[in-house]
Amino acid sequence: MLVLPKRHVTNVLTDLFGAAIVAQVNSMALLPSESVIEGFDVASAATSFAHVDAMFRIAGEVAGFAVVDPGFKQKYLPCIDQVSDPCLMGFVTGFGRRAVRRPLSAGEVTQYVTLIKSQPTTTLGVKVFIWALLQSPSFLYRIETGGGPAADHENVYMLTSHEIATRLSFLLTGSGPDDPLLAAAENDSLLNDQVLAAHA
Numbered sequence: 001m002l003v004l005p006k007r008h009v010t011n012v013l014t015d016l017f018g019a020a021i022v023a024q025v026n027s028m029a030l031l032p033s034e035s036v037i038e039g040f041d042v043a044s045a046a047t048s049f050a051h052v053d054a055m056f057r058i059a060g061e062v063a064g065f066a067v068v069d070p071g072f073k074q075k076y077l078p079c080i081d082q083v084s085d086p087c088l089m090g091f092v093t094g095f096g097r098r099a100v101r102r103p104l105s106a107g108e109v110t111q112y113v114t115l116i117k118s119q120p121t122t123t124l125g126v127k128v129f130i131w132a133l134l135q136s137p138s139f140l141y142r143i144e145t146g147g148g149p150a151a152d153h154e155n156v157y158m159l160t161s162h163e164i165a166t167r168l169s170f171l172l173t174g175s176g177p178d179d180p181l182l183a184a185a186e187n188d189s190l191l192n193d194q195v196l197a198a199h200a
Contacts, residue, residue, distance in 0.1 A: 002142045003047050006031045009055075011175035013062060013134075016098060017072060021065045027057035047140070059134035063127040083122045088113045092129065100138035101169075101176045102162040103186065142166055161185040168200060 004012070009031060014022045022028070031054040066072045073080055076095045079087035092112045096104040104112070115132065116125030133139060146157035159167070162177075165185040169177040177185065181199055189195045 001144065003051065004140060004142065006033050008170060008174055009058075011173070012099075013058075015175050015178075016095075017062055017066055018069075021062060021069060021072070024065055025058055025061045027054060027061050030054035030057060055135055055140060059131045062134060063130035066130055067123050067127045077126065080122060080126070085113065088116055088122075091126070092116070095130075096133060097182060098176065098179075099133055100136065101166045101182070102138070142170070161188050161190045164190050164196070165199075168196070172200065 010022065010028065013025075030050070032048065032050050077087070077091045079090075089109060092109050093104060096108070096112065112129050112133070116122065116129050119125035119128055137143065144159060144163045146159060146163070150156040150158050162182075162185045165177040165181045168190075169175060169181055181190075184190045184195060184199060190199070
């Protein structure tokens with residue numbers, strides 16, 4: 001489990017919300033920079049109070065800008081004016097998948113939809129959801145729990161398709177997987193060496 005370094009956080013937020021929104025987030029300056037050794041970022045398995053505090057502030061700012069941004073609403077929540085459970089579930093499922101780099105579980109979707117509906121307005125509910133999601137371990141960390149032990153290597157565990165997609169994407173682009181890469185992870189085709197090479 002590795003903390004997303006500042007550069008990756010910036011890139012992921014830009015992919016999710018757009019450069020114009022991220023440029024307005026003053027709290028980005030508070031996020032500690034990662035160590036660099038011989039030109040390479042050094043990811044950490046531990047976080048600090050400064051990092052947690054910065055992400056709390058960043059998430060709040062981003063969420064506040066996103067809910068009033070027409071481009072964000074058109075991309076992720078075009079049905080906000082006729083809000084319904086299917087609308088909210090579609091938003092939480094689609095946006096959540098991109099943000100945490102894997103499909104949300106049914107329980108997570110239910111929890112987040114309930115959170116949105118518990119707020120006085122849908123706009124505030126969406127803001128609180130984004131704020132919460134951007135502080136979740138699944139967003140802040142690259143979590144690798146593995147898909148089980150390798151058949152031919154003792155004490156070696158295989159990565160899941162989504163963990164492979166995440167590793168590949170951050171290595172090559174410095175950001176999270178895009179929709180085609182996530183789709184390849186979801187149908188497990190990334191476990192095929194030729195498919196993996198084609199995405200690389």
